[in-house]
Amino acid sequence: MDASPEFPRQSRVPVFNLPGVVTLSIGLLLAIQAVREFLLPDTWDISLVLDLALVPARWTLWFDPGQATEVIRAAGDSGDPSLQAAREAFARYIAGEHALQPWTLATYALLHGSWMHVIFNSVWLAAFGSPVARRCGPWRYGVLALAGTVAGGLLHVLVDPLSAGPLVGASAGISALMAAAARFVFQPPVSGYGGPPWQLPPHRPVETIPELLRNRTAVSFLAIWLVTNLLFGLISMPLVGESAAIAWDAHLGGFIVGFLLFPFLDPRETVKA
Template sequence: MSNHSEWRQPNPQRSGREPIFNVPAVVAALIGVFLLVHGFRELVTDDFIWLYQLAFVPARVTWWLQPADFMQRLLASVQGAPPDAVSGQLALGRLIVASGSLAPWSLVTHAFLHGSWTHVILNSVWLLAFGAPLASRFGAVRFTLFFFICAVGGAVAHYLSGPMEVIPMIGASGAISGCMGAAVRFAFNVRGGLFGGPASVHLARADSLADTFRNRRAMMFAGAWFITNILFGVLARPLGVSESIVAWQAHIGGFLTGLLLFGFFDPHPAGSSASEWMRDTD
């Protein structure tokens, strides 16, 4: 082994594609928790009360901030809805008042709950795709904290878009969207990008935020992602799809959180390449 401090590019022969199941332990652990929690929910016949405490409910925050006339404001917000929907949402509003709990943990715990096996499997696949390179780059502790903060970012965006919403929001999509936003900062600096690039994509040079906006491939990906989510939000109701099924606002909030906060978690300076933080080991 040489004892000099010269930096160099990784040997291409060492940076070939990794086996498909060779994923960071922290990503495998998160997916395992997703599956275990949903499996437990499938076994429990009546999990609504504890589910409602772990899910994120925007109106619960509104009640905590402004408890006066909460039920009257909730009634005004559902005017024009079908009678069954009105009665159901008022019942949930009364549950919020009766519980008297802000449930701040729900800003994170909602990410570990899913509505169906399809939901949890799709989120697991997306976490594998975008979380694995990010976890390899950050390390387990940084990645876990980053995942939690992106979940909070998604929940905050969901709250801002509908502060009187009583329908619980569940799913890891907001946090995973944060991983997508973070990946934009480095994954498109290698040939082929995130999906067609080498196994060492996590070693790619990271862009500053300003340089990210000048990266054409990164902006094409981000633009397509935003357009897809915004179109869903605009077209969901006319197409007869309930917006509460997919909290697209949380996706956008998580994505922006990951994009903007990436630099605070990345252990490597923006603009540095793999050759500048991998030592010669020959």
Template structure:
């Protein structure tokens, strides 16, 4: 916790600052912020002109929705999950690649939510899609022999183990179990989220899956470890 990558500290710091600022806003102003910067699938099927931000918001909301959270519990879960798995990815990728992957997976989550519910007017907020993408990226190397979750510990070389490839990752019993558990938990929230204690609203599980798949499949495009080491 006291030796986190700088990019991770700043990312979490931004999320917390945004939430604190919103907590200080009057209710109506906060609603305006949510509707202007939150992701609404229906904005792309004719509702844009009736929503704050208009058509222009179509360009920024697929990213800015990740800055907003429903409450402190929602923010806390995302922050803890990001700290748990984002640290390994940030150490491997460095600042620029980490942020780029985060943005891509956030956008992928918004796209998945739109494809699943194109005309839906439900507001989607939270960094969960990006956190899911970072988690998937960690699964590509963290469980490989010598990786940070497979005996490598916190040794610097543990974060630079070669990516064994998607097929090998899926065949690795540890990473496969992790991935299956992740999908199982998200499907549980998607099917029965309203009945789970402490869950006050619908869970955008489609966005979670979109972000996760993007992180899992696009990992090689961002991975700075050389192709020769992976062959």
């Protein structure tokens, strides 16, 4: 009689150890950037940005057309002086367009300003989207990312309503996934767990806010994230290798929604009788 323990069957190690939905998300973002960079003519790419990017001034002018003069003035007063004429011309186009385009609250996340931008976001998506997707499954992962994207876009419109600059990037949705992951990834190991070493420890509920405040690792992570984003907002600091400033307000909106929404989407573990 063989008394050796029955080990789980070993499968081949995957090339990319990411949940399928995260791999698909990253692949989609990279594919869109590649199509824009290598296949689309410049005029088509501009049309794509106009149709999918989030422009706060569109929302402001839809509800208050009388703000057109202020939008044009704001476009001329911000950014590089050498581009003032181009910014004012674009603001005049937005003012004459008078189109709300509500889908842009979500679709702006599909576009990025450069390869550096999309690669940077892909790394963060792999790091923080993966634990959320493994814990919650693809649909809840998608709901969190979408809710964070929309919330980030709305907060950006509220903070900078006169801006005619297009907002692009998946950072707000990734911030929501990052906040969701912070609710459980920094928990200490299960004490007294005596199961076989190859088995996963039992599912643990998300940490409440008081529990998070007692978790030094979680508090340090949240503090660093908040301070970094506030610095981006106060100093208008661009991403390394980029000329455009980071939309810190969109990050904050996504993070808040992901942090508060995750406990309602977190699946409850069923106890087998």
